Amino acid sequence: MSWIRNAMNKAVEVGNKNNLTRTVKNYADTVVQQAGQAVVEGAKILQDRIGVRNFKSVKQTIRRLEEAAVSCRVPERVTLLRRWLVVLKEVEKLFAPVSEDKEKVDEQQHASDESKGSPKRPSMVLYYDSDVGGEPLNFRDVFLQSQALEGITLSMILEAPNDEEISLLLEMFGLCLTGGKEVHNAITSSIQDLATAIARYQDEVLVKREELLQFAQTAITGLKINADIVRIDAEVSDLKKKLEGMNAMPKPIDEGLEQTSEKTTKATIEALKKALAHIRVCSRLEGLLLKKRLLNNGDSPEIHAQKVDKLKVLSESLMNSSAKAEKRISDHRLQKEEALKVRVVKAGEASEKEKEIGAEISYLEKQRDHLEAELKKVNISLAAAQSRLRNAQEERDHFDEANSQIVEHLNTKEDELLKSITACGVEAEVLHTWINFLEDTWVLQCLYTEVKDKQVNDELEKHGEYFVNLAVTLLSAYDKELTPSITLIEKFVENLKNLKERSEMVSGGDNEDPKELNLRRSLEEEYLEFEAKIITTFSVVDIMKEQFYAQRGTNSRKDDTRVKELFDDIEKLRQEFESIERPNLELEARIPRSDAPSNEKSLGSPANPPIEETPALKPEKIEHPEAGAVKAEGTPALKPEKIKHPEARVVKEEPVLDPDSDLAQLESEFGKVGNDYATEEIGDWEFDELEKELKSDSTSK
Numbered sequence: 001m002s003w004i005r006n007a008m009n010k011a012v013e014v015g016n017k018n019n020l021t022r023t024v025k026n027y028a029d030t031v032v033q034q035a036g037q038a039v040v041e042g043a044k045i046l047q048d049r050i051g052v053r054n055f056k057s058v059k060q061t062i063r064r065l066e067e068a069a070v071s072c073r074v075p076e077r078v079t080l081l082r083r084w085l086v087v088l089k090e091v092e093k094l095f096a097p098v099s100e101d102k103e104k105v106d107e108q109q110h111a112s113d114e115s116k117g118s119p120k121r122p123s124m125v126l127y128y129d130s131d132v133g134g135e136p137l138n139f140r141d142v143f144l145q146s147q148a149l150e151g152i153t154l155s156m157i158l159e160a161p162n163d164e165e166i167s168l169l170l171e172m173f174g175l176c177l178t179g180g181k182e183v184h185n186a187i188t189s190s191i192q193d194l195a196t197a198i199a200r201y202q203d204e205v206l207v208k209r210e211e212l213l214q215f216a217q218t219a220i221t222g223l224k225i226n227a228d229i230v231r232i233d234a235e236v237s238d239l240k241k242k243l244e245g246m247n248a249m250p251k252p253i254d255e256g257l258e259q260t261s262e263k264t265t266k267a268t269i270e271a272l273k274k275a276l277a278h279i280r281v282c283s284r285l286e287g288l289l290l291k292k293r294l295l296n297n298g299d300s301p302e303i304h305a306q307k308v309d310k311l312k313v314l315s316e317s318l319m320n321s322s323a324k325a326e327k328r329i330s331d332h333r334l335q336k337e338e339a340l341k342v343r344v345v346k347a348g349e350a351s352e353k354e355k356e357i358g359a360e361i362s363y364l365e366k367q368r369d370h371l372e373a374e375l376k377k378v379n380i381s382l383a384a385a386q387s388r389l390r391n392a393q394e395e396r397d398h399f400d401e402a403n404s405q406i407v408e409h410l411n412t413k414e415d416e417l418l419k420s421i422t423a424c425g426v427e428a429e430v431l432h433t434w435i436n437f438l439e440d441t442w443v444l445q446c447l448y449t450e451v452k453d454k455q456v457n458d459e460l461e462k463h464g465e466y467f468v469n470l471a472v473t474l475l476s477a478y479d480k481e482l483t484p485s486i487t488l489i490e491k492f493v494e495n496l497k498n499l500k501e502r503s504e505m506v507s508g509g510d511n512e513d514p515k516e517l518n519l520r521r522s523l524e525e526e527y528l529e530f531e532a533k534i535i536t537t538f539s540v541v542d543i544m545k546e547q548f549y550a551q552r553g554t555n556s557r558k559d560d561t562r563v564k565e566l567f568d569d570i571e572k573l574r575q576e577f578e579s580i581e582r583p584n585l586e587l588e589a590r591i592p593r594s595d596a597p598s599n600e601k602s603l604g605s606p607a608n609p610p611i612e613e614t615p616a617l618k619p620e621k622i623e624h625p626e627a628g629a630v631k632a633e634g635t636p637a638l639k640p641e642k643i644k645h646p647e648a649r650v651v652k653e654e655p656v657l658d659p660d661s662d663l664a665q666l667e668s669e670f671g672k673v674g675n676d677y678a679t680e681e682i683g684d685w686e687f688d689e690l691e692k693e694l695k696s697d698s699t700s701k
Contacts, residue, residue, distance in 0.1 A: 069148040078165060144226075215434065243281055289459055293453060472566065486534065496585075
């Protein structure tokens with residue numbers, strides 16, 4: 001920071017009688033002191049954190065949380081939930097909003113403790129990965145990034161939770177999920193229903209248990225609090241408070257156009273500083289709101305619809321399979337009835353045959369005594385009849401055995417189909433339960449997203465109108481201010497030209513009248529001051545135009561015709577100003593050239609080491625004509641040249657709220673008029689120092 005102090009001291013040496021330079025010096029001392037204190041405090045905080053070694057790895061912590069959530073069972077879940085709740089509540093207490101009075105009391109107590117030399121209380125454990133970068137995270141941020149909450153929820157779905165676990169889970173939902181207590185109670189009830197449904201789901205037909213659990217996990221993720229949105233809301237709140245503090249709109253500078261005192265210059269600098277800060281705050285707030293609108297958790301509407309449609313299709317397939325199985329059972333029952341009917345018919349036919357053969361045997365036995373002569377024939381007939389009887393009995397036995405096997409096979413098939421129907425019914429009920437759960441969680445997520453989008457759109461619309469009105473007010477003021485200033489510049493140029501011609505005609509190359517010299521010198525000083533004021537105003541307008549059109553296309557309010565007309569009017573004024581020929585000023589020509597080497601040498605000394613110019617942030621210089629060359633005869637040969645004004649460069653980076661650097665640039669432009677150094681040398685030196693400051697800011701970020 002020593003180079004800032006040295007640079008400002010040299011600027012004061014150039015114009016020691018100017019109140020503006022003294023103000024710049026005091027401002028630079030304040031900036032150096034505050035920056036030094038910030039560096040010292042940052043070093044203390046970093047040293048304390050490194051000494052206590054409170055940093056832990058984010059990746060390892062997330063892995064341990066997820067492993068603990070997945071591996072824990074019913075006896076261990078209560079202990080794990082209690083430990084998590086204690087740590088989360090401690091983090092919430094540490095980051096709870098505190099009133100300003102309480103903060104002041106704490107700061108006073110902290111200062112008194114440090115003065116007494118009492119040991120510091122150990123800070124909260126933070127988590128940080130050097131390879132990832134970013135700011136250190138607390139336990140709540142790491143817990144929300146992990147899948148620990150989803151893991152413990154899946155554990156409770158697989159094994160139904162008890163009343164104590166339900167109460168602890170409700171507290172966890174209150175700290176980690178969106179919505180109110182009613183929403184959390186509904187989610188807890190749905191989790192109990194899922195646990196009851198999956199306990200009956202043993203045989204998988206079409207859907208796997210892991211896929212259903214994954215759907216439930218994604219639904220819980222969609223309801224979790226987003227840490228990025230919380231941080232964006234905090235920053236938006238700070239920016240809104242900053243905007244409320246800027247209620248006093250900058251007033252146009254209509255009076256004092258012909259006055260060139262230091263008070264007018266200082267007031268102009270302050271007005272430009274406030275306008276730049278206001279524009280930067282508005283632009284940053286709009287960018288944060290657009291970023292918040294893009295942040296979402298969980299599944300997109302397309303993925304959610306695909307999941308629900310898939311489960312519905314599977315449910316319909318299971319119902320169709322059950323209907324087909326029932327139809328096959330009815331067919332088998334009809335076949336079994338037909339088989340039993342055939343069996344009865346066959347049994348009746350066999351019994352009739354048995355009766356006929358028995359009658360024939362009795363008749364033959366009666367005839368045996370009477371027909372001894374025909375005994376042989378009768379015996380043969382008897383043997384044949386008995387053989388037919390055995391064949392008929394064997395045929396009936398074989399048929400009964402085959403029929404019994406058919407009936408037994410049909411009964412087995414019927415049992416298997418009944419079991420399949422039961423499994424399909426259970427799985428269909430599980431799928432219906434899952435569909436209801438996913439629909440309920442999706443409705444909650446859609447409501448939350450709709451409320452968030454409506455809030456962001458309202459804020460964007462309100463902020464856009466405010467942004468346009470602010471730009472119109474500032475540009476109108478600058479338009480009114482530039483028109484008479486350019487007219488005065490033309491008058492100054494014409495007066496200087498007339499004064500020069502008159503002095504040449506009167507003096508004839510000899511020494512000029514002291515009154516003429518004083519009059520010319522006062523005109524040149526007023527000309528330089530108005531010139532610096534106009535150039536600075538054009539630079540501010542260029543920065544406003546860059547900020548106003550930085551995100552063109554994201555919002556239709558930036559196509560406001562009134563703002564575009566004002567920018568066009570100021571651009572016409574710029575062209576008119578650039579068309580004015582800049583006179584050769586004797587105030588610049590009289591600066592001794594012998595001072596230039598010493599000045600360059602002092603700027604290149606070890607106290608001010610040279611810094612290479614950055615192509616992306618290389619400011620353009622205001623080119624002034626060099627000191628007029630004097631001919632050998634003593635006749636001055638002054639050739640008027642046109643003024644080359646700097647044009648605003650568009651830096652394609654995210655706008656940074658740094659009005660101090662803009663103020664330094666504006667003050668450096670106003671401080672170009674001096675008595676001891678050449679105008680070109682001071683302009684080059686100030687732009688080099690501004691470039692160094694921009695490089696240091698970009699490096700620190």
